Amino acid sequence: MTNPDKTGEGAGTAGREAITGATDVVSAEQRERHKDHPRRGRRGGRGRGEATRVPDADFRSYHGRPVLNQIVWEARDIGGYLFLGGLAGASSVLAAGAEHTGRPELARPLKYTALAAISGSTAALIHDLGRPERFLNMLRVFKPTSPMSMGSWILMGYGPLAGVAAVTAATGWFPRIGRAATIGAALTGPLVATYTAPLICDTAVPAWHEGYREMPFVFASSAASAAGGMGLIVAPTAQSRPARRVAVGGALIEVATSTYMERRMGLVGEPYEQGRAGKLTRAAKALTLAGAVGAVLGRRSRAVSAVSGAALLAGSALTRLGVFEAGVQSAADPKYTVVPQRRRLEERKRAAAKTG
Amino acid sequence: MTQDESPSRKGFFTDTSVCIGCKACEVACKEWNMVPEDGLDFLAMSFDNTGRLSADTWRHVAFIEQREPLGHQDSGVGRPAGEGPGPVNLGMPSFGLPGQRTGEHDEAEGGDFRWLMSSDVCKHCTSAACLDVCPTGALFRTEFDTVVVQEDICNGCGYCVPACPYGVIDRREVDGRAWKCTLCYDRLGAGMEPACAKACPTDSIQFGDVDELRERARKRVEDLHEAGVSSARLYGEDPDNGVDGTGAFFLLLDEPEVYGLPPDPVVTTRDLPSMWRHAGAAALVLLAGATAAFAGRRS
Ligand code: SF4
Ligand code: SF4
Numbered sequence: 001m002t003n004p005d006k007t008g009e010g011a012g013t014a015g016r017e018a019i020t021g022a023t024d025v026v027s028a029e030q031r032e033r034h035k036d037h038p039r040r041g042r043r044g045g046r047g048r049g050e051a052t053r054v055p056d057a058d059f060r061s062y063h064g065r066p067v068l069n070q071i072v073w074e075a076r077d078i079g080g081y082l083f084l085g086g087l088a089g090a091s092s093v094l095a096a097g098a099e100h101t102g103r104p105e106l107a108r109p110l111k112y113t114a115l116a117a118i119s120g121s122t123a124a125l126i127h128d129l130g131r132p133e134r135f136l137n138m139l140r141v142f143k144p145t146s147p148m149s150m151g152s153w154i155l156m157g158y159g160p161l162a163g164v165a166a167v168t169a170a171t172g173w174f175p176r177i178g179r180a181a182t183i184g185a186a187l188t189g190p191l192v193a194t195y196t197a198p199l200i201c202d203t204a205v206p207a208w209h210e211g212y213r214e215m216p217f218v219f220a221s222s223a224a225s226a227a228g229g230m231g232l233i234v235a236p237t238a239q240s241r242p243a244r245r246v247a248v249g250g251a252l253i254e255v256a257t258s259t260y261m262e263r264r265m266g267l268v269g270e271p272y273e274q275g276r277a278g279k280l281t282r283a284a285k286a287l288t289l290a291g292a293v294g295a296v297l298g299r300r301s302r303a304v305s306a307v308s309g310a311a312l313l314a315g316s317a318l319t320r321l322g323v324f325e326a327g328v329q330s331a332a333d334p335k336y337t338v339v340p341q342r343r344r345l346e347e348r349k350r351a352a353a354k355t356g
Numbered sequence: 357m358t359q360d361e362s363p364s365r366k367g368f369f370t371d372t373s374v375c376i377g378c379k380a381c382e383v384a385c386k387e388w389n390m391v392p393e394d395g396l397d398f399l400a401m402s403f404d405n406t407g408r409l410s411a412d413t414w415r416h417v418a419f420i421e422q423r424e425p426l427g428h429q430d431s432g433v434g435r436p437a438g439e440g441p442g443p444v445n446l447g448m449p450s451f452g453l454p455g456q457r458t459g460e461h462d463e464a465e466g467g468d469f470r471w472l473m474s475s476d477v478c479k480h481c482t483s484a485a486c487l488d489v490c491p492t493g494a495l496f497r498t499e500f501d502t503v504v505v506q507e508d509i510c511n512g513c514g515y516c517v518p519a520c521p522y523g524v525i526d527r528r529e530v531d532g533r534a535w536k537c538t539l540c541y542d543r544l545g546a547g548m549e550p551a552c553a554k555a556c557p558t559d560s561i562q563f564g565d566v567d568e569l570r571e572r573a574r575k576r577v578e579d580l581h582e583a584g585v586s587s588a589r590l591y592g593e594d595p596d597n598g599v600d601g602t603g604a605f606f607l608l609l610d611e612p613e614v615y616g617l618p619p620d621p622v623v624t625t626r627d628l629p630s631m632w633r634h635a636g637a638a639a640l641v642l643l644a645g646a647t648a649a650f651a652g653r654r655s
Contacts, residue, residue, distance in 0.1 A: 062418060062616030063401040065408060069523040072514040093643060097650040130512020130532025134492075137511045141493040144632075145625050148515050149491035190639035197638070198631035202489055202624050203518040209624055212631045216638035224642060245649040331518060338613045341620040 059342060061334040068204055068331045075324050077128035081121050082196045082320040086223030087230065087313070088117035089193030090250075092162055094227050094243060096186030098235075099179070106243060107182075108169045109234035110227065114185065115166035118159050118192070147199040158192050161185040193223035200327065206268040206337055207330035208323070214261035218323070221257060222316045224250025225288060229312030232295060232305040240305065244295050247312055251292035254319065255285050268336050271329040272322065280322035288315030365501035366544060367603035368553065368561055369569040370475055371576060372615075373588060375560040377473035381415040382406060384555035388540065389414065392530075408616070409476055411528035414537040415552050418615050420472040474615045475552070475561055478503070478524045478537035479592055480603030481623065486516035486525050486536075488625040494534070501566070502539040502603060510534050521599070521621035539603075566603055576607060585609070591617065598622030 061067070091114040098107035126135045139156065143149035161184040168178025194216045201212035208215070228247025231240050258281070262269040271277050291311030298304025330336040385391065394412035399405050402419035409416045480502045487495040487503050494510035497503060505516075505525070512532035516525045525536040540550035548554070553563035562569060570593050580588035591612050592605035598621050612619050 060611060060613050062420070062614060063404075065616060067523050067613070067616060067618050069408070069410065069517050069520065069526045071518045072527045072529075090642065090646070093646040097646060101650050128514070130514065130527050130529075130534075131510070134509075134511035137492040137494070137509055138513075140509070141491070143491065143493070145488040145628060146491045146515070147628075147631075148489065148513060152491060187643075190642040191635075193642060194635040194639045198628065198635050201631055202628050203515075204485065204521040204621070204624055205518045208518075209627070212627055213634050216631075216635040217641070220638040220642040224645065242646075242649040246646050249645060249649070327518075334613070334616075337618055341618055342613070345620045 059335055059338045061338055065334065066332050067334050067337040071205065071328050071331055072130075073128055073324075075321060075328070077124045079317070079321040079324040081124040081128070082200075082219070082324070083222075083226070083317045084117040084121035084124065085196055086193045086219055086316065086320070087226045088114045088121060088162060089158070089189035089191070090220075090223035090227035090246075091117065091230060092158075092165070092182075092185035092189035092192075094231055094246060095165070096182045097242060098231075098239070099182055101242070103235070103239040103242070106231055106235040106239045110231060111162070111166040111169045111182070111185075113227070113230050113234070114162045114189070118155070118162050122155060122159065147195060147202050151195045151199055154188065154191050154195055158185060158188040161188060190220065194220050200323070203327075204337075205327045205331045206340065207265070207271045207326040210265045210268045210340075211261045214257050214264070215323075217257045218254060218261060218319070221250045221253035222319045225254050225291070225312045226250075226316035229291060229295075229309035229316070232309030232312075237300060237302050237305060244299060244305070247295050247309065248292045251288045251295075251312055251315070254316070255288055258285070258319065267339060268330060271326040271333075271336070275325075275329055277322050277325035277329050280318050280325055284315050284318035284322050286315075287311045287318060291315055363500055365566040365603060366539060366563070367480060367502075367566040367569055367605070368477060368539070368550075368563055369573050369593075369605060369607070370477070371560050371562065371573075371607045372472065372474040373560075373576075373580060373585065373607055373609060374558045375417070375473040375475060376558055377403060377417055377419055377471065378557060379406075379417050380555040380557060381475050381552035381561055382413070382417055384551040385415045385537075388543070388551035389538070391535075392528075409478070409522075409524045409526070409536075411526040411535040414477065414535075416476045418472070418474045418476060420610070420614055422470050422472065422610070472609055472614065474606065474608065475556075476615070476617070477552070477604050478539075479522055479599070479605070480537075480539060482595070482600035482602070483623040483625070484599070485519040485521060485623045485625055488623070488628075489515045489519040491515060498541060498544075500539065500541075500544050502541065502544075504538045504541050505534055505536060507533055507535070519624055521618055521623065523616075569605075573605065573607060580607075598626075 091110045095107045095110035095114060098104070098110065126132050129135060138149065138152040141149060142153060161181045164181035165178060165185050168174050168181065197216035197219045198212070200208045201215050203209060211218075224246050228243045228245070228250055231243025232247060235243060262272040262281075272281050288311070291308045294304055294308030294311060298308055391412050391414060394410065397405055397407070399407050402421060404417065404419040406413055406416050484495075484497075484503045487497065491513060492509050492511055494506045495503060495516060496506065510533040512527055512534065514527050514534070516534050517527055525534055527534050540548070543550055549563040553561045562572065573590050573593055577588050577590055587609045589608055590605060591608050592599075592602035595601035600623075606617075608615060
């Protein structure tokens, strides 16, 4: 049950504080050195004999172990939940616009997309629960302090609307109810696409919490890029113009806001550039930009448009996985918890010294 | 319940300056609460093979060895003289530098080596992030102002785990639910003190009314400072801190991060109103942007 990868447990990552047992393994000379640099031995995050990954931020920790408990969510489930929720919400908005401007070939498939995506998103969320059979306990309470509670209620409102919109589009039954549901889904869709940002930011995970101002915009633009990309895949070029605009606009804003967010966070933004999260984030940006370029240049070709749309979808999915992974990495390293808090304390102390 | 009937806030004051690292609290907690075994690992760090607080560890004794010429910890500091028995040798391991025992150094001078030991536990925050984010209401605040999970309601969403700024609550993978210290809710109901406090042989873990414990903690720090232990400080008790004060607080002999505690944690939900505002704005931008994309020439 104790998974060393998840808990950070085990000797590999733990820096040794001191020598226990036989005291004579510490030579007099070594001891002298320790006296000169009393901080060295106790700095965290160092495996023995292992090169440090980043320039040493000066901080102390408990044997290099993380302060936070590790995120128990699965990347595939929760990353997928974030991505599919965004795709569904933005697809509903596009579908309503397409329907009202007489583009049925764009509207209908996007309604199907929305229903499929929101079903997938909800399924992923339920699958990730420790007790999936108790999913409905989410609806015991209405709790504005819990984005997951609010999200469950948003899903309860949006899901049926997206369902009715898709079913009426497929069967042609009850057209008036269908139109109302389409509009309802379009109005609640943006909330579905963005509430997941507060959901992950409302945690102690440094790389998530610190980005709470930008994250909703990253998610909204990433959702637009994904839904627009889907529009490029499913609709003929004659009807896909608005989808193309949304796709390209979303893609550019996504790359811009996520880059801005990672920079502004400073030290805590580091995980977005390192390790698995770094790879995912870079791949996401490359795919998203390539998709945007392809969507503009290939606007006359259905095939090029579809390929570009696929790139945008993949880019959006990787963005969410990258964000997820960055959070995991930032929770696993005590540096990202301790250093910013320590700095805040020192600043406060300095300010108090000035006024006092 | 009227004002008079509701019991006062209960909590822990963990005075790490007298902790001897016997782990009686860990054992007592496991026994009383029937917390399952969580792996017999050898972590190769100090005498601590428990590692951290988790779903199956509700008390965790941290061990830190330091080459600090601060002298031996004197567990008797601040105790009224002549009261109770004197120090008892419990046979705990100790280390001396070579030569020290042969009389080369003056014993009274003390070695340049010290142990820090601290029994960590759920802080029972006044503003508890775990409780705020729980979507099922499984986490609730009791009449003793403590924070407890109702295991029959928790659906194992795992949200509370990354929300806790102290790394306390965790999901037990075998049964899929979240678990943590309950401050022995069942024992409190029966008028008993929690198992860990009962078992602690040095009174390092003190249980009681939070107001009174705060008073006691302040007095203890003063006494220690007077006795020359300048590194003594309180952690968590300040009602103006990032979690509006903890119900379980500590007297530490070094910076909190050395014990694996966050130096200045802030409850994440403090920023939630702003998060909702940003999310709302982003939703409107998405709606407006998509609408604008449909404007203009048809093609
Ligand atoms: S320490 Fe963590 S688990 Fe305990 S009450 Fe505070 S937030 Fe909840
Ligand atoms: S895991 Fe259980 S206790 Fe924790 S937030 Fe989810 S429902 Fe609440």
